[in-house]
Amino acid sequence: MSSRNENFRRVLGRVVQQDFVGRAAELNRIMAHAESAKAGRGLLLLMEPSAGVSELLRQAYDQIFNRRSEVIPIYFAISRNETTAVSAAIEFLNTFLQQYIAYRRDEPVVSDAPLTLHDLVELAPAADLEWIEQLVESYNRLRFSNDDKALVRFCLGAPQRIPAVRGRPFVMLDGSQLAEYLNGAVVLGTEILRVFARGGFSFVLAGLRRQILEAAHDANCNFELLDMLRLEQLDATEAAKLVEHVARRQQVATSEAARDLIVQQFAGSPFFIHTYLQAAREKHAPLHSYLDCERLYVDELFGGHIHRHFADLLEEISPRLDTRHLLIRLLWEAAAGEEPISSFELWRKRLHMTATELEDLLHRLHVQEFVNWDETTIEAGSGPQAWKDYLKIRYRLDVMSEPRALVVADMLADSLKRAPHTMARHYKQIANAGLRDLISRFNCQQVPAALFDYKIFSEKYKGAESETIVSGLAAETEFIKLPQTIHLATCSAFISDMRQLCEDEHCLVAHTFEEATYSDAQEVIWLAADIESKLEVDVSVARAWCDRFESMAERLGFSRFQIWLISNEGFSVEASALLARRKALGSSRQQLELLASHVRDSVHNAVVETEGPDEFMMVVPMGEDNELIAASTAEQIAKRLTFRPEAINQIKTAIVEACINASEHSFSPDRKIYQRFRVESDRLVITISSRGIVPTNLNGTKSGAEAKEVAEERRGWGLKLIRTLMDEVEFERVDDGTSLRMTKYLRPQKESKSAIE
Amino acid sequence: MDTPSGGLVRSHCVGTTAVVYASDYLNKLTGEKIERECRRQLDCGCRALVIDFSDTELVNSIGISILLGIIDVAEKSGAQIVFSEVNNQTVQLFEMLGLTRHVVLAKDEHEALINLSRFETTPIVH
Numbered sequence: 001m002s003s004r005n006e007n008f009r010r011v012l013g014r015v016v017q018q019d020f021v022g023r024a025a026e027l028n029r030i031m032a033h034a035e036s037a038k039a040g041r042g043l044l045l046l047m048e049p050s051a052g053v054s055e056l057l058r059q060a061y062d063q064i065f066n067r068r069s070e071v072i073p074i075y076f077a078i079s080r081n082e083t084t085a086v087s088a089a090i091e092f093l094n095t096f097l098q099q100y101i102a103y104r105r106d107e108p109v110v111s112d113a114p115l116t117l118h119d120l121v122e123l124a125p126a127a128d129l130e131w132i133e134q135l136v137e138s139y140n141r142l143r144f145s146n147d148d149k150a151l152v153r154f155c156l157g158a159p160q161r162i163p164a165v166r167g168r169p170f171v172m173l174d175g176s177q178l179a180e181y182l183n184g185a186v187v188l189g190t191e192i193l194r195v196f197a198r199g200g201f202s203f204v205l206a207g208l209r210r211q212i213l214e215a216a217h218d219a220n221c222n223f224e225l226l227d228m229l230r231l232e233q234l235d236a237t238e239a240a241k242l243v244e245h246v247a248r249r250q251q252v253a254t255s256e257a258a259r260d261l262i263v264q265q266f267a268g269s270p271f272f273i274h275t276y277l278q279a280a281r282e283k284h285a286p287l288h289s290y291l292d293c294e295r296l297y298v299d300e301l302f303g304g305h306i307h308r309h310f311a312d313l314l315e316e317i318s319p320r321l322d323t324r325h326l327l328i329r330l331l332w333e334a335a336a337g338e339e340p341i342s343s344f345e346l347w348r349k350r351l352h353m354t355a356t357e358l359e360d361l362l363h364r365l366h367v368q369e370f371v372n373w374d375e376t377t378i379e380a381g382s383g384p385q386a387w388k389d390y391l392k393i394r395y396r397l398d399v400m401s402e403p404r405a406l407v408v409a410d411m412l413a414d415s416l417k418r419a420p421h422t423m424a425r426h427y428k429q430i431a432n433a434g435l436r437d438l439i440s441r442f443n444c445q446q447v448p449a450a451l452f453d454y455k456i457f458s459e460k461y462k463g464a465e466s467e468t469i470v471s472g473l474a475a476e477t478e479f480i481k482l483p484q485t486i487h488l489a490t491c492s493a494f495i496s497d498m499r500q501l502c503e504d505e506h507c508l509v510a511h512t513f514e515e516a517t518y519s520d521a522q523e524v525i526w527l528a529a530d531i532e533s534k535l536e537v538d539v540s541v542a543r544a545w546c547d548r549f550e551s552m553a554e555r556l557g558f559s560r561f562q563i564w565l566i567s568n569e570g571f572s573v574e575a576s577a578l579l580a581r582r583k584a585l586g587s588s589r590q591q592l593e594l595l596a597s598h599v600r601d602s603v604h605n606a607v608v609e610t611e612g613p614d615e616f617m618m619v620v621p622m623g624e625d626n627e628l629i630a631a632s633t634a635e636q637i638a639k640r641l642t643f644r645p646e647a648i649n650q651i652k653t654a655i656v657e658a659c660i661n662a663s664e665h666s667f668s669p670d671r672k673i674y675q676r677f678r679v680e681s682d683r684l685v686i687t688i689s690s691r692g693i694v695p696t697n698l699n700g701t702k703s704g705a706e707a708k709e710v711a712e713e714r715r716g717w718g719l720k721l722i723r724t725l726m727d728e729v730e731f732e733r734v735d736d737g738t739s740l741r742m743t744k745y746l747r748p749q750k751e752s753k754s755a756i757e
Numbered sequence: 758m759d760t761p762s763g764g765l766v767r768s769h770c771v772g773t774t775a776v777v778y779a780s781d782y783l784n785k786l787t788g789e790k791i792e793r794e795c796r797r798q799l800d801c802g803c804r805a806l807v808i809d810f811s812d813t814e815l816v817n818s819i820g821i822s823i824l825l826g827i828i829d830v831a832e833k834s835g836a837q838i839v840f841s842e843v844n845n846q847t848v849q850l851f852e853m854l855g856l857t858r859h860v861v862l863a864k865d866e867h868e869a870l871i872n873l874s875r876f877e878t879t880p881i882v883h
Contacts, residue, residue, distance in 0.1 A: 628782060631815065649815075651847035654816050717854055719819040724853055 009066045011108040012058040019245045022238035022270065023056050023105070029229050030060040030204055034170045035073050040200050042193075042215060046209035049369050050384060052270030056322045057172045060204075065103060065111075070167040071105050076160060077174040078188070085188040086148050093139060094120070096158050096171075097132065098565045104166070128166065135161055152188070156195040163599075163601075167366055171196065171203040193219035197226070209557070213368045232362065236260075236426070237269035246274055250281035258287040261419055263734075264426045265297065267384060275305045294415040300391055302408060308560045310390045317364040325398050326351050327361070331370065332395035334380030340496075341379045352457035389415070429505050435530050435566065439510045442485040442526075447504040448476035451584040452564070455576035473594065482599070483512035483524055494556055500550070506530040525558040531567045537567040542575035546582045557574040559605060566592055614679035620659075622671045627659035630675050630688075637677050638684055641746060650725040653742050655686060657718035658740050662690035682746050687732065689739035766794040774805040776866060783816040791835035795827050799834045806831055807869040815861050821854055828859045830844030835867075841869040 009018060020027075026045075031045045047053050057075055057348075077094045082088035097120045100109035104125050115123070117136055124132045137156060142151045154739050159169035163348065173192060189207070193215050196203045205212060209230065216226065234242060240263050245253045254262075258737060266272035282289055285296050286643035318324040348358045365371040370387065381388075393411060396402045396710040402578040450457045450473065461469045491507040492499040499506055510526040515639040531537055545565055549755060553561040563584035565571070570588035571579065579586045587595065620626040631652040638648045642725055655675075662673050669691055676687040724731050728743035766787075767778040775798035780787045795806055815829065826842075831838040841863040851857050852882070863869035 302773065419866060625784065627817075628815070646846065653817070653846070653850065656815065660817060660819065717822070720848065721818055721853065 009062070011102075011111050015245075017062075019060065019249055020055065020059050021241045021245050021727055022234045023059075023231075026056055026229060026231060027059055027063075030056070030172075031063060033204065034060075034064055034073075035225065036070075038202055038227075039168060041202055042197055042221075042226045043202075044226055044228050045204055045206035046212055046228055048233060049208055050269040050271040051231045051233055052274070053231055054174050055057040055173045055270075055303060057206060060172060064170060065108065068106070071170050072162065072167045072211060074099050074169055075174065076169045076171070079175065084339065085152050085191065088188055089191075090143075093155040093158050096169075097135070100162065100169075101128075101132075104214045111700075123689065128163075131161060131163060143360045149191070151281045152191050153195050156192055157199055159201050162200045169201045171201060173203065173205050175207070187218075189215040190219045190518050193221055197221045197747065208367050208369075208371065214284045214367075216394060218488045223598065233268040233610045234261055234270060235558065239266075239273065240602065242270060242273055245279070246277045247280075247287070250277050252277055253286040253288065255288045260426075261286070261290060261293050261332040262586070264422045265293070265385060265419075269384065272306065272384070272386060275309065276300060279306075288414060290419045294412055295420060297386075297561070298408060298412045299417055301386065301393055301411065302404075306386055307390065311388060313368060317368070323351055323353065323361075324476060328391060328394045329399050331380055332391040332399075334371075335391055337381065340381040341377055341522070342428060344378060346374055347378055371397065373396050392503060406723055418715040431621060434592065434596055435506060436488065436508060438510060438592070438599060439526065439528060440485055440488050441599050442482040442502050442510070442512060444484050444516050445482045445599055445702045446479045447482060447595060447598045448473045449478040450482045451591045451598070452480055452587055453576075453580075454570040454586045454588055454591065455573070457588070457591050458570060467514050469594065473598075481515070483522075483526070484516040484524075485510045485512050487511040491529075491552065495552060498552070502529065502532075504530070523560060526562040526564060526703050527553065527558075527561055528564040528566065533567050533569065536569045536572045537565070537575050538572050539574040539578050542571060542578050542584075542586070546578070546584055549584075550582075616677040616679075618675045618677075620673050620675070620700075622659075622663040622673055626665075626673070630673070631655045631660055633675070634677060634684070637679060641679060641684055643684070643744070643746060647744060651684065651686070654722045654742055654744075655688065656726045657690040657722050658686075661718045661740070662688060662738070664711055682741050683727075685741060687739055689732075689737065691737040702723075760847070766790045767792045768794050768798065770798070770803065771806055771870055773803055774807060774870060775799075775803040775855075777811045778808055778809045781807040781812050781814050783810075783820035783824075785817075785819040787821070788820040792823050792827050793819070796830060797879050799830065799836055804837065805837040805873045807839050807841055807863075807866060807873070809866050810844070810847060811840045811865070811868075813844070813847060816850055818854070821850060821856060824856060825859070828856070832859075835872055839863050839869040839872055871872075 004357075006558045008017065013020070030045075033040070033041070037044060045053060045057075054077060057077075061073045061075040064071055067314065069178070074090050074096050074164060074509075078088050082091060094115075094117060097117065098113070098115055099111050101120055101123050102108060105123070110123065117139070121129075121132060121136055128320065133740060139154065142154050145151070159171050162169050167259075168437055196205065197219065207215075216223070233239070240259055243259045243262050246258070262273060262276065279285075279300050280296055283296065283299070286294065287293050297463065314324055314328070318327050319322075330347065334342075344355075344358065344362075347353075347362070351358060351361070352677075353361065354662060362371065366373040370383045371382070389411065393407055396407045396410075397404060450460060464472070488510045490505065490507060491502075491509055496620070501507070506529060508526075508528045510528065512524050512526055514522040517730065526630060527543055529549070531541060531545065533541070542565060544749065546563055549563045552558075552651075563582065564585050565579065565584060566589070568589045570591075571586045576586060601724065616633070616637060618630065620629055634655050635648055635652050638651050643651070660672050672690065674689040676685075676689075678685040678687075719729075722740070726742040727745045728741075730741050732739040732741050764777055769776055777791055778793050778797070783791075783827075791808065795808070798806065808824070823867075828838055829879075834852070839861045842865045843862055847856070848862065851860075851862075861869075861872060863872055
């Protein structure tokens, strides 16, 4: 339902709907969660640090408020002002009653007014007065009972006291990342999940992803009743829109270059973008140039909102000043790359802490994703760029006691020097996004082998018109079957030294399986590098890359690997010869683009296949001549497509054979045959699937000798018949069992095959 | 007309030739029934077999493999075998799997019997 109309009232939202950009999908998901079908379910909003969630929930609140349905929106943000779980829970109760009454009275202003419980009882609609009075009385009794846990649970459970006839509460709790650090005996985050998960009402709990998941486990939540929504940073396009909207709202003049730098410098973080542009407004600082941007950035790091954000976090993580200085030193040294991974014991010694104290500190750093801690080792040096810059400043000022003016000047100079590199990296990433995307789409497609051999490609197609190349490739007879990619990461993720040799996205490691068959024999690691070169890559560069990858493979224990080098202009004759000798693949940019188009087309086709409207599905039990039912169905469908009677008989026989194969060879646990008939304008595609094992004799074509041997036996002819009777026959990869796809064209694509003998 | 015990395969004898009728779907089960009936007829002294496919619409590969077994059995018994009234689709399958090298196809039962009577009058030269 679109609520973008003149009657829409802003209640808690801080921006008008039109200015809320970048989170449309997430907002829709929350709105869907409020529907009755999700009644009683929880939605965990797992937020990457600084990804921003508050406005998303406030926008959801406003939309639900304006709908005036049976869903009663409740939004509560735990703030840093609350120092104990009890005070936070009491504040929740107050907010709940206030927003409930605001909704019932349809008076948005009540939602955010400073009201006491006494005021709220007076404002309660007559129909609600009784239960609200009882709630307040019970609260007053518990408040002085010295049972904090009972009081916290009572307050958090208040929404379930709404009489069913008044509507369904939809509670959105924001900022729960703070809950764990509240003083007192009650761990609020865990209590929230315990009460909400058993409260029978729908809720959204938003917080830092690592913390929320941990709290859900600690609270022994029933994960079947929980949905998850991951909230990450915005992509460059959405983040650029956000900068434009916020800058306009804050009346900050920006150029396109500045906008893009802000997006990249803050890695698309809505929190930092908002905070930064707010500072620009407060300081009346237009952002036209890189210098404008970096001046404001450095100001923010030294004493602005960003400084306060990180200072508050550090204080929460390490309240003692002396330890904080030691921590800053440790973290900065790790961020500077001196000791990114170290042991728990080393940290304990350097921070002069007990094991328990250090565990607490590391847990807090881990939740904020400033470190990755796995009980024994600590990997520091992560976190956003602003965090690393803040650490550097604090280190130089607090630990090294350097003059402030010098640190400011250095930081400004460094930021300015870094800005063009930041943008260059982004532009290269855009250019190279293709390679990562392409490899990630490898899924057993057959592509012309010429696309992986620059020598052959250049001999045949260099300088040719694109139509000629496309038609030439279509007529190629040599193919490479791509493997299925199951994991893709940058080389530096495996060996950090690789970062010094090339940009992250230029050098990738793909774990793949040939034929999508998950066995040791079929596992191949693809090592791909996009080499920057304006000319054909010469033999020395090609050799260096092959050596590098071979050494990497040895170091990482990759027993089977495939090197693939890409260069804009391809490879010299000598380099091509070297690649051939080393069994490495080499492609130019043009080959890469053609390959991408082949792979994209095959993916597109796959989508069409599964989404086609003219599709019939049928499940029949194995045995009892049930293959005849399938054959009859196919006959009826084929008649609609005006297949010739002879072709219809061929289809029927092929289906019968496929069903027999499924019945005889699959050891199917459910003894069922799954059939899908898809009608296309020029063909009928039939897929026969069954669960169970993959018979070894079914997968792929046999060699001539093997085929003869099989033909001489009196059984095992089914697949041979199918291949002869149908135009295309292919086994689709499925995790369990087999799936045989058979295609018959209205106009046969091939001449009839001769007898199998 | 003769219906053997223990099966539903229709058959009858014309002299020393047994005519066995295949059902509408020749699969493992019906194929084995035909095989049993053919063996029975051979054991009873028949010197030739006609398997009639006039009712047969669909044949699967298991059925075909059983037919090959019947051809073997007939050969070993020194009996002639003819397939009659096989539809085009089934002929195509027989050709694909090489059955037509081992068996004579006749247009119908009558033609099959005539073919076999010629064999009976032709002296066998070793």
